[in-house]
Amino acid sequence: MVSVPERTKILVIGGGPAGSYAASALAREGIEVTLLEQAHFPRYHIGESMIPSCRPFLKFIDVEEKVKNRGFVVKKGAALKLNQFKREGYTDFISHNPDNAAWNVVRSEFDEVLLRHAAASGANVIEGIRVESLDFAPPPDDITEATAVLPVAAQWIRSVDGSRGRIAFDWLIDASGRNGILSTRYLKNRTFNSALRNTAHWGYWTGTRKYAPGTKRENAPWFEALTDQSGWAWFIPLHNGTTSVGVVVAEDVTREAKAKMRVVRPEIDIASMQREFYASQLERAPGLKELLVGANLKDNGRDTVRTAGDYSYSASVYAGVNWRLVGDAGAFIDPFFSSGIHLALTGGLSAAGTIASVMRGRCTSHQAMKFHDTKIATSYTRFLLVVLATYKQIRSQDSPVLSSVDEDNFDRAIEFLRPVIQGAEADHRLNQDDLNSAMDFCETAFAPMADSFQDADAPLMRVHDMSAQLKHANVEPHDARGAYHTFAANASERSANTEDVQAHIAALRLHAQKAVFAMYSSDGYDQYFASEVLEGFYLKMERGSLCMMQAAADL
Incomplete structure (x- = not known):
């Protein structure tokens, strides 16, 4: 049996994709990290379908070839039939890039590949250890109530013999899955949709x-x-x-x-x-x-x-002064678009990059907190709104929600939603016309009555209708901090003046487009994840110097 150290620089709870990825990324930066996993791998898990955006993540930590060589079924696309009256749509992963295929994976094998890779990368991986509780210190005076917890140690138990111990740490990454020890037991900040x-x-x-x-x-x-x-x-x-x-x-x-x-x-x-x-x-x-x-x-x-x-659920906040929530420990979205592993790897990388940034003095702890919190909320929200629009079609199959009345298929819808379906932050290099079309399509999906308004009050009614649609779909304010959140922001309190409302809509659209455009284009940065500027920073994707970088003022 491997002994659990009494102290570590960074503790990761959970060895699923989010935890293993964070541990790998940190260990490769030369940072001490200990990962405690309660199971002994391989272990069963559902969630077998992946999307292409996972590949750049895997490539960054040099595990892509290990996954590729495992022999998983290659996933070149996916067929989606949203009702029985129209032909199925098909999202083609490789039409724009022959190397953009994903995989259908047996999760017991895939997850073990990632966990073993974390150990090979230098992380101290210990299986059969369950974290029972966390110890806390008084938080600093300058952090907000939502993040006012400062975990400093974990109490653990070994499954084989019942032995117990305590491990102290400077940083905590909670990747404990749906149980989400930090979110559910201490923060109590999880909201179900x-x-x-x-x-x-x-x-x-x-x-x-x-x-x-x-x-x-x-x-x-x-x-x-x-x-x-x-x-x-x-x-x-x-x-x-x-x-x-x-x-x-x-x-x-x-x-x-x-x-x-x-x-x-x-x-x-x-x-x-x-x-x-x-x-x-x-x-x-x-x-x-x-x-x-x-x-x-x-x-x-x-x-x-x-x-x-x-x-499906989300948290009101995903980061604190010395902790991060990643993967299902923070949020879970209905798996219709196979987003689970994508969101897990997104969180793992963001947690590693933001923690490394603070340790290296490249930003303050508050700046790193905001970046991770915004990153997870934005990634989650992009999938959430596409899933909600799809459910709206599924539950109203005789209505043209994601297609026109005269269309016999959902090909147009699938093409509009392709960048999100294939991985929200992947670089698909869409042009501005494509982006505008996608924005129009998403707006129409949530407010199908808007196009029928012909009078001068149409813009006001459109904002109200959008707000009502999102509220009805249970998109809470903390869910909506991402790509499209401003559509629902205080709409009922806006002025009835048509010009003011039109200006407001223009501002909302511009804000949403900026957020969405960042997930499609490179913006001058060649490496994945660095294409999106959040809270004034982007992530420098370079082994040995993984960290947040302040963006130029004109980006």
């Missing part, structure tokens, strides 16, 4: 068919809206000969259906109920059912059909 309260149910199949055989889209993953408008289904081929097949269903629909099953058959056991509910939901995905003809659900006993609460 009630519009995305769903349950996920999934299993693994053998002998499935391939999507679009004989075409360049062959074997792409398939995502389909359920015909009863209660959710969606996934079909993700894996390299181990199985296919991950799941459904995400509104929580109230799940609860009602299972209650009825219990009334009719009070003797039914939980495992049987899960399998029957799962099968009934797959019947509502006819396109996916075609891919399952002749296939068999792999029998894993009690785990044949797995289930989990699929609740």
Whole structure:
């Protein structure tokens, strides 16, 4: 058994993608970091589909080749069917760049690659250690209430023999997953999005068919809206000969259906109920059912059909004077666009870069806090609003939310949303016309009635309608600090004067465009992540000198 040190410069709680990535990045900078993981890897985890933006992250810490050589299924794109009345859309990852493919991964293998790489990079990785609680010191007088905690040590227990200990640290990165020890137990700053309260149910199949055989889209993953408008289904081929097949269903629909099953058959056991509910939901995905003809659900006993609460949530703040929240410990978004690993790596890199910056004297702790907090909030919000727009279409399948009435497909929608679907901060080098079109499309998705207003009050009504739409969709103010947050800002309190409102809309649009444009273009910086200026800084992506840099005044 590896001994846990009594002190470390940086403590990372959790060895998933976010924690492993942060540990790798810091260790490669020559900074002492200890990672405590309660499980022994490999361990099972859901979330098998990736998007292309993960590749620059992996390349930066020199782990991309290890992932590539693992033999995972190459993901060149994805098919998305948002209702049964129109042909599915397809997002082509490689049409603009042949090296832009992602992977469908077996997470037990992928996560272990990252964790072992963190150890190889110099991090002190210790498995089988669960952090039970945190010790705190009085916070400095100059930090705000939202971040007024100063963790200084962790109390831990070893799973093998129950031995306990304490490890002190200067910095804490909480990558403890959905349990989120710092956010849920101490900060109590997690908010759930009630519009995305769903349950996920999934299993693994053998002998499935391939999507679009004989075409360049062959074997792409398939995502389909359920015909009863209660959710969606996934079909993700894996390299181990199985296919991950799941459904995400509104929580109230799940609860009602299972209650009825219990009334009719009070003797039914939980495992049987899960399998029957799962099968009934797959019947509502006819396109996916075609891919399952002749296939068999792999029998894993009690785990044949797995289930989990699929609740989207965010935190009011993601950084403090000496701590960072990363990955699911900070926020989780519905997985329709496979954003989980992207957001985990984003948080891991941001945490490493901002901490290294303070340690190197390149910025103040307050500046680093603001950068990380804004980075996580912005990345989360970009996916949140696209997911909400997609759910609006899924739950109103006979309405033209993401398509025009006369369109028989969602190709236009998929193309508009391509940069977000393929990874919000990836450099797709869109031009300004593309950006303007994307902005128009996103606005219309949230305010479809706006275009029908013809009178002089139209701009005012448009702002009010946008605010109401976002409020109805439960986009809370702390969720909306990202790309499009200003659309909903104090709209009901704005002046009724048409000219003032028009000026306000122009300002909102400009602000949103600046935030969105940064995630598409290089802005003169060649390296990934450095393309986005937040709080006056960008991240210098150079091994040995990873840090925040102050942006030029004209950027």
